[in-house]
Amino acid sequence: MSETPTSGTPTSGTPTSIAAGASPVELQAVTLGYGREPVSTYLDLAIPSGELTMVIGPNGCGKSTALRAMARLLPPRAGTVLLDGRDIKELSTRQVARRLGLLPQQSIAPDGIRVAELVARGRHPHQGPFRQWSETDETAVAEAMERTGVTPYSSLPVDQLSGGQRQRVWIAMVLAQETPLLLLDEPTTFLDLTHQLEVLDLCQHLTHDGDRTIAAVMHDLDHACRYADHLIAMRNGTVIAAGPPAEIVTTELIRDVFDVEAMIIRDPVSATPLVIPMIQRWSYQRG
Numbered sequence: 001m002s003e004t005p006t007s008g009t010p011t012s013g014t015p016t017s018i019a020a021g022a023s024p025v026e027l028q029a030v031t032l033g034y035g036r037e038p039v040s041t042y043l044d045l046a047i048p049s050g051e052l053t054m055v056i057g058p059n060g061c062g063k064s065t066a067l068r069a070m071a072r073l074l075p076p077r078a079g080t081v082l083l084d085g086r087d088i089k090e091l092s093t094r095q096v097a098r099r100l101g102l103l104p105q106q107s108i109a110p111d112g113i114r115v116a117e118l119v120a121r122g123r124h125p126h127q128g129p130f131r132q133w134s135e136t137d138e139t140a141v142a143e144a145m146e147r148t149g150v151t152p153y154s155s156l157p158v159d160q161l162s163g164g165q166r167q168r169v170w171i172a173m174v175l176a177q178e179t180p181l182l183l184l185d186e187p188t189t190f191l192d193l194t195h196q197l198e199v200l201d202l203c204q205h206l207t208h209d210g211d212r213t214i215a216a217v218m219h220d221l222d223h224a225c226r227y228a229d230h231l232i233a234m235r236n237g238t239v240i241a242a243g244p245p246a247e248i249v250t251t252e253l254i255r256d257v258f259d260v261e262a263m264i265i266r267d268p269v270s271a272t273p274l275v276i277p278m279i280q281r282w283s284y285q286r287g
């Protein structure tokens, strides 16, 4: 089953409202890459509005690259990126920053910066020469820190925190930006189980009760199946399948995407697909 992106036809000049069911962000036949060999060619991908989308796929298959293109950090060599139905090229930096927040896979904090200061940087798109720091900014920062559980560290330097604490500070910064669209690249990778579940619950809450749209790259397939409304499975720069986890996660899909033989059972708690890899003797001759 491959993705058929809905065409985000620009209907008017107002990028601030998203038509129900439309994709806030969409890649249309994009070619993406860094060097001579492209990472993706003719990649079509649409993030459904108001849902929690999770992107899975092996290392190096182009997940982060696709997210970067959606955030306009990497311009496509061909094809179009649509943000709320408009070509992202035509939007100002501030317009993009008010629509989407990106949590990159590896973020490096400026030397010596404290937690509250870093989270406050999420408010930059809302600042301007005539719009100074306000109570709204203060509240957004406090709420973002509260939701990610980093309030107790607010005055500590970020570089003194553990990897997991630091990751939650970055998530707080993206939340403080208060964008309707969040792109999170491996938001749970450095977290212990408790904090992974907290972040995933928060993502679910933000989408189902909070009108946000989230696309997150995930490595844990079972978490992805439990939490995603929409799953996108990628390999070699293309989308192999997209849809609700219960519809697309099969033995064949896991083989096609990861070269792993697996049995798919129903998660006894959530009734979502649970991927049980078969025991394999990995050959050391494997390339």
Ligand SMILES: Nc1ncnc2c1ncn2[C@@H]1O[C@H](COP(=O)(O)OP(=O)(O)O)[C@@H](O)[C@H]1O
Residues within 6 Å of the ligand: 034, 035, 039, 057, 058, 059, 060, 061, 062, 063, 064, 065, 066
């Ligand atoms: N900044 C970069 N410069 C050159 N090549 C890159 C860069 N970032 C990623 N790549 C290459 O692009 C391919 C896709 O990478 P990436 O999108 O990061 O994969 P994923 O996120 O799925 O692990 C990989 O082969 C990777 O080595």
Ligand SMILES: [Mg+2]
Residues within 6 Å of the ligand: 063, 064, 065, 105, 185, 217
């Ligand atoms: Mg990546």
